[in-house]
Amino acid sequence: MPTRILPAVGDADAVRAITTLLSQLPDAEPVAPVTDSTQLIDTLARLAAESVDELPEVVVVHERIGPVPALELIREVALRFPAVGVILVTSDASPGLFQAAMDYGARGLVALPLSYEELASRVQAVASWSAGVRRHLGGALEVFTGVGGTVVTVSGAKGGVGTTLVSIQLALAAQASGRSTALLDMDLQTGDLAAYLDVQFRRSVVDLAAITDITPRVLADAVFRHDTGVALLLAPGDGERGEEVTDRAARQIVSALRSRYEIVIVDCGAQLSGAGAAAVEMADTALLVTTPDVVAVRGAKRVVRMWDRLQIRKAEETTVVVNRHTRGTEIQPPLIQKITGTALAATAVPANYKELQGVVDAGRLHELDSKSTVKQALWTLAGELGLVKAVEVDRRAGRGSFRRRKDGGG
Structure with missing residues (x-):
């Protein structure tokens, strides 16, 4: 033959x-x-x-x-x-x-x-x-016939600006619209996705670090399926083990997830590691989260310049997301865009910690009320980024929920 x-x-x-x-x-x-x-x-x-x-x-x-x-x-x-x-x-x-x-x-x-x-x-x-x-x-014989998933990285201008909140809600929005979604915690030293989602799971991204052939079965063993349907690949419980995830390992892990899921959200945190840099470089969309204050915006500018110097990502290929936005603050999104030289997400996330406090303290961020203005904004951002299928907003349940179109769209 x-x-x-x-x-x-x-x-x-x-x-x-x-x-x-x-x-x-x-x-x-x-x-x-x-x-x-x-x-x-x-x-x-x-x-x-x-x-x-x-x-x-x-x-x-x-x-x-x-x-x-x-x-x-x-x-x-x-x-x-x-x-x-x-x-x-x-x-x-x-x-x-x-x-x-x-x-x-x-x-x-x-x-x-x-x-x-x-x-x-x-x-x-x-x-x-x-x-x-x-x-x-x-x-x-098992063959992946999909065209390969969309990878979105979420990085922080500095610690505490909300990268984990953004990552989780983007993943939940994509999953709720009918897309198979994975959420990867690449904040290797301090990642706390598990704490925010009420998860106890002994496997982590480190279990894949030394494997050169990440088969579907091997990947499935390392991934935790959350009640929401989102597949979680968690950071190690012992932060020092994060060093075991090299940039090469990160590329293999992200590629393996991309081949199995339609949407892959990567929480990179605020500290740049070789693994995180590899993920940002591979991403279809790289988000940089900042808050509208002088320290955070300076941090965002510093991150953008560093990515450019290290040839990880050009400024114009990075999208800034403004979290904790208020109309009364002196620093507004257009000014942040001008300072950083990046693209700017049209959707800004409002400052309303009262909406978040209960679910954050309970470690159940996935139960954030659909009427929450923070959730509404983040799910709108997911739509803006093309992470959700063709859906329309179910206003009876609140703008943070999706339902299928009656015409079969999506």
Whole structure:
């Protein structure tokens, strides 16, 4: 049976070189190449939706594929399409990169400039591996056919500005509208999602830190399913263990969640760690929460500049959310936007701690009254960010609740 090979190459010259060599391999059936990471995932998802048997045995990923870096792309393919073997084509054939590629899920590496013999040998070996996996798993083969979830990070300009409140309510809004939602506590030293949601669970994000192959089963064992339906991946109870979550581990964990849930909310807290920086860099939307006071706004400006210097996130790619807003304060959202140079969420969250005090003290923030102006604002923000399905507000239950449209929308 011919080996189906899907090249994923962004550079036109490289496309011609690779497809020419692939077409010369014995029993090879090269398919039309894809030119970027999004097209690759979409193509594999479409084929998997038809049948697992439609998936190619081998995917050849060029090092400059983009926009998602090659190693991260390999990780996503390995997670979502576990019987597809991936070969990385790279100009760096060092032992370090080879080990990294294997850690991310590649089945082989071929050095540039391409050699017919080396490419043929790798393709044959990977095709044999893929065929063996499919025979072994048979009908039990699990494939992620979704297009990949939306990741939103929530960071604080300084401590105490409300990142956890924002994270929880965004996740609850997304889940309530019918989207499968995960909430990840990446505030590794001081994260307290569990305390706010009345949860006692011994597993945490640390349990995934040393695992190079986060399968759906492994992920499910680490995640706690809250009564609201939101999947929680908690910070460690012992803060010093947070150091075990490296930036590489964070990328793998966020990718694993993204492949299983439509919406992934990441509470990054106010302290920048390597893991938190990796999450912010990967995010579709990066929120920076501030309060309308001089100290917090200075902190927001400092965070934005630091992200830019470290090439984590550009200012214009960051969205500031103003929490505890009042009309009478001297510092209004437009001024904060001007100071930070960021985008600005249209929805500001009002200052009304009396609404929050009871549920915060009880550790049951998920029971915040639907009539609460704070909840209404945060659920409106979720809609503004595109985190909820097409729904309309149920005004009888309060603006903080969703119900399905009668016309079937969403």
